[in-house]
Amino acid sequence: MSQPDAAAAAIVEIDGSRLIDRLRRLAAIGARPDGGLNRQAFTPEEGEARRLVANWARDIGMTAETDAIGNLYLRYVPDGTDGQAPVLGGSHLDTQPAGGWLDGAYGVIAALEAVQAIAEQGVPLARPLEVVAWVNEEGSRFQPGVMGSAWFAGHFDLARAPQIEGSDGEALDHAIVGYKAATPDIEERETPFPIAGLIEAHIEQGPILEREGLKVGVVEGVQGIRWFRVEVLGEAAHAGTTPLGARRDAVLAATRLVQALSAAMADPADVLRFTVGRFVVSPGSPNTVADKVTFTIDMRHPDPHELDKGEATIREICAGQAAPCTAEVTVTETLSPVAFDERVVAAVAGAAEALGIAARRMASGAGHDAANIARVAPAGMIFVPCHGGVSHHPAENADEADLIAGAHVVATAMARLAAR
Numbered sequence: 001m002s003q004p005d006a007a008a009a010a011i012v013e014i015d016g017s018r019l020i021d022r023l024r025r026l027a028a029i030g031a032r033p034d035g036g037l038n039r040q041a042f043t044p045e046e047g048e049a050r051r052l053v054a055n056w057a058r059d060i061g062m063t064a065e066t067d068a069i070g071n072l073y074l075r076y077v078p079d080g081t082d083g084q085a086p087v088l089g090g091s092h093l094d095t096q097p098a099g100g101w102l103d104g105a106y107g108v109i110a111a112l113e114a115v116q117a118i119a120e121q122g123v124p125l126a127r128p129l130e131v132v133a134w135v136n137e138e139g140s141r142f143q144p145g146v147m148g149s150a151w152f153a154g155h156f157d158l159a160r161a162p163q164i165e166g167s168d169g170e171a172l173d174h175a176i177v178g179y180k181a182a183t184p185d186i187e188e189r190e191t192p193f194p195i196a197g198l199i200e201a202h203i204e205q206g207p208i209l210e211r212e213g214l215k216v217g218v219v220e221g222v223q224g225i226r227w228f229r230v231e232v233l234g235e236a237a238h239a240g241t242t243p244l245g246a247r248r249d250a251v252l253a254a255t256r257l258v259q260a261l262s263a264a265m266a267d268p269a270d271v272l273r274f275t276v277g278r279f280v281v282s283p284g285s286p287n288t289v290a291d292k293v294t295f296t297i298d299m300r301h302p303d304p305h306e307l308d309k310g311e312a313t314i315r316e317i318c319a320g321q322a323a324p325c326t327a328e329v330t331v332t333e334t335l336s337p338v339a340f341d342e343r344v345v346a347a348v349a350g351a352a353e354a355l356g357i358a359a360r361r362m363a364s365g366a367g368h369d370a371a372n373i374a375r376v377a378p379a380g381m382i383f384v385p386c387h388g389g390v391s392h393h394p395a396e397n398a399d400e401a402d403l404i405a406g407a408h409v410v411a412t413a414m415a416r417l418a419a420r
């Protein structure tokens with residue numbers, strides 16, 4: 001076999017204890033007393049995590065670069081590959097306010113281990129490798145989420161940043177400036193740049209792999225997401241003096257709407273996802289009839305036609321069942337379903353098979369950075385099981401052996417993608 005052929009069929013051995021050790025050390029940054037993590041986007045904690053990971057990469061000869069929004073790129077450029085489009089692996093370093101130690105961090109550290117292992121074994125490559133950490137994946141402090149990858153893919157306009165206020169009142173543009181200033185030694189880079197392939201490893205955040213006793217999910221795509229804001233408008237009135245029949249109570253109308261929507265969204269096939277996660281009452285006083293309720297809807301499905309049907313149902317129910325109040329529906333975010341690149345999917349599946357790791361193909365229920373990148377470059381994902389499917393929770397956890405198996409697949413698949 002010629003060198004590229006050898007690399008195209010390469011099996012890369014990784015250092016499992018180094019992977020776990022780094023994950024544990026990273027988990028100390030933003031640690032909560034309950035065992036979870038609070039390392040939200042653009043906070044000093046996320047900045048410290050970024051610095052730690054960049055230093056690990058520099059220790060093994062990689063360079064650290066960033067871009068206008070603060071994404072982190074750690075580059076490994078073997079001789080003769082400069083100028084070629086790189087193969088990327090990675091995910092994100094931010095967490096939910098009460099998140100876990102693996103969501104995001106796992107994909108970044110698995111990719112770092114992959115690159116280090118490939119470099120140590122001298123696997124011949126035709127392309128550079130990069131580890132990427134996209135900023136603000138979680139969307140808990142600043143909305144929208146998956147922001148760094150959306151910006152890279154041309155779906156988020158940074159000119160909006162001054163108008164986007166964080167949950168703590170800080171403006172997004174200010175937060176980005178402070179975040180980047182904390183690591184002035186990370187150089188700026190021109191974006192976007194061509195990507196030959198991207199693999200994001202992530203805990204499944206669902207129960208399927210664990211239930212089926214599998215170590216790896218070969219992710220074929222991500223279901224579509226549509227977010228709505230519903231504003232129910234009534235009339236404020238005195239709780240003691242206004243007869244019930246004379247009220248336009250926004251709380252009663254909004255709770256009725258949520259019940260009707262929830263019933264209408266029931267899906268016998270159990271594919272559609274419908275969530276009302278925020279419900280804000282105004283003026284929010286115990287002795288005043290509410291004049292306004294704002295609630296959110298998160299709707300997901302792999303089929304774009306089902307998302308359209310769901311939206312029509314939402315609009316119909318809100319228009320027809322809010323009386324004596326009125327309800328206004330606004331789409332605040334829309335992500336079409338994504339099918340991952342067949343070559344990347346095949347590289348992940350082929351790596352798992354070559355390593356003898358039990359895997360299945362599946363769709364992702366959650367949105368991920370890789371879905372944004374898939375719109376501009378070949379991308380794919382690999383899932384590993386997590387305990388009880390629990391995520392976005394301090395109890396989030398996974399078996400070390402499964403984390404190691406997943407990183408093993410990442411390393412082998414990245415080497416194979418970069419062989420040509």
Ligand SMILES: [Zn+2]
Binds near residue numbers: 092
């Ligand atoms: Zn994540």
